[in-house]
Amino acid sequence: MRRLSLATLPMVPDSVRPRVDPRAIGVGIVHLGLGAFHRAHQADFTEEAMARAGGAWGICGVSPRSGRVIEQLAPQDGLYTLLTRGSAGPRARVLAPIRQWLVGAHDPEAVTARIADPAIRLVTLTVTEKGYRHDPATGRLRREDPEIRADAAGRPPRTVVGLLVRGLERRMRDSGAPVTVLCCDNLPQNGVTLARVVGDFLSLLTGGDAVAEWLATAVRFPSSMVDRITPATTAADREEAARLLGLRDEGVVVTEPFRQWVIEESFAAGRPAWEQAGALLVTDVRPYELAKLRMLNGAHSLLGYLGALAGLETIAETVAVEPFAIAAQRLMVDDAVPTLVGPAGLDLAAYAADILARFANPALDYRTTQVASDGSQKLPQRLLGTIRDRRTAGAMPRWAVLGVAAWMRWVWSPVTDAGEPRQLDDPLADEMTELLRDVNDPVQVVDRLLHLRAVFGDDLADDVELRERLTDDLTALTIDGAKATVRRAVSLE
Structure with missing residues (x-):
C-alpha cells in the first residue's frame, strides 16, 4: 500500500x-x-x-x-x-x-x-x-x-x-x-x-x-x-x-x-x-484549570493506579468495575467540587458525569500504565491541591487520599495484585526506589514518601490524621488488593 x-x-x-x-x-x-x-x-x-x-x-x-x-x-x-x-x-x-x-x-x-x-x-x-x-x-x-x-x-x-x-x-x-x-x-x-x-x-x-x-x-x-x-x-x-x-x-x-x-x-x-x-x-483560566486538574485528571490518576494494580489494561475496563467508577465519581463530587468555584455556566456534577462517560469509551485503548506514569510530577496538581484545601477546611478527602495511597503502593511494590511485575516510569524512580529499599512496613513507606519534598512540600508530613488515613489505605491495598479495598470502601460510605 x-x-x-x-x-x-x-x-x-x-x-x-x-x-x-x-x-x-x-x-x-x-x-x-x-x-x-x-x-x-x-x-x-x-x-x-x-x-x-x-x-x-x-x-x-x-x-x-x-x-x-x-x-x-x-x-x-x-x-x-x-x-x-x-x-x-x-x-x-x-x-x-x-x-x-x-x-x-x-x-x-x-x-x-x-x-x-x-x-x-x-x-x-x-x-x-x-x-x-x-x-x-x-x-x-x-x-x-x-x-x-x-x-x-x-x-x-x-x-x-x-x-x-x-x-x-x-x-x-x-x-x-x-x-x-x-x-x-x-x-x-x-x-x-x-x-x-x-x-x-x-x-x-x-x-x-x-x-x-x-x-x-x-x-x-x-x-x-x-x-x-x-x-x-x-x-x-x-x-x-x-x-x-x-x-x-x-x-x-x-x-x-x-x-x-x-x-x-x-x-x-x-x-x-x-x-x-x-x-x-x-481573562482568567484558573476556574477551568482547577476543575479539570482536580476532577478529570485527579479521577484519571485514581483509576490509573487502581486499574494498574488490579491488572486491568485500560481506563475503560477500570471504569467498568463498579466500585472503581463509584470511587472516581466520589473523588470528583465529594472531594474536588467543594474546593472549586466553577466557571460560570458549568454544572460541576454534570461535568463529573460527562468525564466518567468519556473514560468509559471502549473505543479508546487508553492504558492504565500510561496514566500511572510520572506520578511524582502529576500528584501535586491532581490530588494534593484537593487534599490541602479539604484539610484546611477540616475535612478528610477520602477518595483523593486513596488515590495517593494507590500511587504509594505502585511506587513501593514491584508487582501488581496478581504478582505481575510493574514498571515504574517516573523521573524520580531511582530516588524513590532507593528511598524505599528494604522497607516492608506501610507505616515507613508513608513516612518516607511524605518527606519527599519535591512531591509533598513541607506541610503534609506533619498532618497526623492524613498519615494515619494513608497508612490504613496503603495497608489495605497491600494485603487485600485494589478491588477488595475499594469495594469495601464504597460499601462503607
Missing part, C-alpha cells in the same frame, strides 16, 4: 483531506513537544482556525529529544491522520498544519534560530510535566539538575527550558520582535509557572538580567487549559486508518470526539482565530 504524502494526497477522499492547502501555509508557530496530544489538540484547532479565518499559522514542530515522530512525519510531508473514535464509529481526517519539523537533540542551533525568527509569533509547548525540570511542589526550576546546569553553562541546549531560553535570548539580540509563549501542559497556572521557570534559568546566565528585562516588555506567557483524551497509537489503529484512507500512515494519532481549549487572552504578536474553531478565550 502506498504511503500518505503530498504526492498521494489526491487519492484520499475529499471529505477526509486537510481543511487547508498544505502548500499554501506559512509558518508562524514553533511548537516544542511534537507528541500525539499536540497533533490531536492544538494542531487540529490551528488547522481549523486557518481554514475559517486564514493567517500564516503553520507549525514548525520540534521533538526535543527523539527523532521517532519526525521519522513518521517527514516522509509524509508532515501529513498525518487524526483517527477519532466515538459512539458513531471511527472517523478519519488528514491534517496538514505541521509544515516544518526539527529534532532538538540533533540540531539545537536550528531550533533556537527558528524561535528567534521574527516570522514566528507564537511558541507553544506540550512536553508533559516532567519536561520543565521543575519541582512540582514549589513550581520552581530544579537549578541543581545537571542537565539544566550544563545548558546554563553554555553547551548547545538539550533541555526544553534551555532551548526556549536560548531561542528567546537570540531573538532579543537579533530583532527584539515580540512573541507569545503559550504553555499547554497540565501545570497549575501553567503560563505563570513557565514564566517562573524561564526566570529561574535566566538567573543562572551571565547577562540573564537583560534578557529578563526584555521579556517583561516583549513576551507574554498566557495560561491555558487543554482537554482531549489521546491514548497511544497501536498497530490496529494504523490498520484502521489505512482502511479508511486507502493509504499507509505511520503518523496516525487516535483521540475522542470531545475537545476543549480555554486560553487566557494575552498575546504579544497576534494569534490564530482559535475561537472560530471552538476555543474559549477568557
Whole structure:
C-alpha cells in the first residue's frame, strides 16, 4: 500500500483531506513537544482556525529529544491522520498544519534560530510535566539538575527550558520582535509557572538580567487549559486508518470526539482565530484549570493506579468495575467540587458525569500504565491541591487520599495484585526506589514518601490524621488488593 504524502494526497477522499492547502501555509508557530496530544489538540484547532479565518499559522514542530515522530512525519510531508473514535464509529481526517519539523537533540542551533525568527509569533509547548525540570511542589526550576546546569553553562541546549531560553535570548539580540509563549501542559497556572521557570534559568546566565528585562516588555506567557483524551497509537489503529484512507500512515494519532481549549487572552504578536474553531478565550483560566486538574485528571490518576494494580489494561475496563467508577465519581463530587468555584455556566456534577462517560469509551485503548506514569510530577496538581484545601477546611478527602495511597503502593511494590511485575516510569524512580529499599512496613513507606519534598512540600508530613488515613489505605491495598479495598470502601460510605 502506498504511503500518505503530498504526492498521494489526491487519492484520499475529499471529505477526509486537510481543511487547508498544505502548500499554501506559512509558518508562524514553533511548537516544542511534537507528541500525539499536540497533533490531536492544538494542531487540529490551528488547522481549523486557518481554514475559517486564514493567517500564516503553520507549525514548525520540534521533538526535543527523539527523532521517532519526525521519522513518521517527514516522509509524509508532515501529513498525518487524526483517527477519532466515538459512539458513531471511527472517523478519519488528514491534517496538514505541521509544515516544518526539527529534532532538538540533533540540531539545537536550528531550533533556537527558528524561535528567534521574527516570522514566528507564537511558541507553544506540550512536553508533559516532567519536561520543565521543575519541582512540582514549589513550581520552581530544579537549578541543581545537571542537565539544566550544563545548558546554563553554555553547551548547545538539550533541555526544553534551555532551548526556549536560548531561542528567546537570540531573538532579543537579533530583532527584539515580540512573541507569545503559550504553555499547554497540565501545570497549575501553567503560563505563570513557565514564566517562573524561564526566570529561574535566566538567573543562572551571565547577562540573564537583560534578557529578563526584555521579556517583561516583549513576551507574554498566557495560561491555558487543554482537554482531549489521546491514548497511544497501536498497530490496529494504523490498520484502521489505512482502511479508511486507502493509504499507509505511520503518523496516525487516535483521540475522542470531545475537545476543549480555554486560553487566557494575552498575546504579544497576534494569534490564530482559535475561537472560530471552538476555543474559549477568557481573562482568567484558573476556574477551568482547577476543575479539570482536580476532577478529570485527579479521577484519571485514581483509576490509573487502581486499574494498574488490579491488572486491568485500560481506563475503560477500570471504569467498568463498579466500585472503581463509584470511587472516581466520589473523588470528583465529594472531594474536588467543594474546593472549586466553577466557571460560570458549568454544572460541576454534570461535568463529573460527562468525564466518567468519556473514560468509559471502549473505543479508546487508553492504558492504565500510561496514566500511572510520572506520578511524582502529576500528584501535586491532581490530588494534593484537593487534599490541602479539604484539610484546611477540616475535612478528610477520602477518595483523593486513596488515590495517593494507590500511587504509594505502585511506587513501593514491584508487582501488581496478581504478582505481575510493574514498571515504574517516573523521573524520580531511582530516588524513590532507593528511598524505599528494604522497607516492608506501610507505616515507613508513608513516612518516607511524605518527606519527599519535591512531591509533598513541607506541610503534609506533619498532618497526623492524613498519615494515619494513608497508612490504613496503603495497608489495605497491600494485603487485600485494589478491588477488595475499594469495594469495601464504597460499601462503607
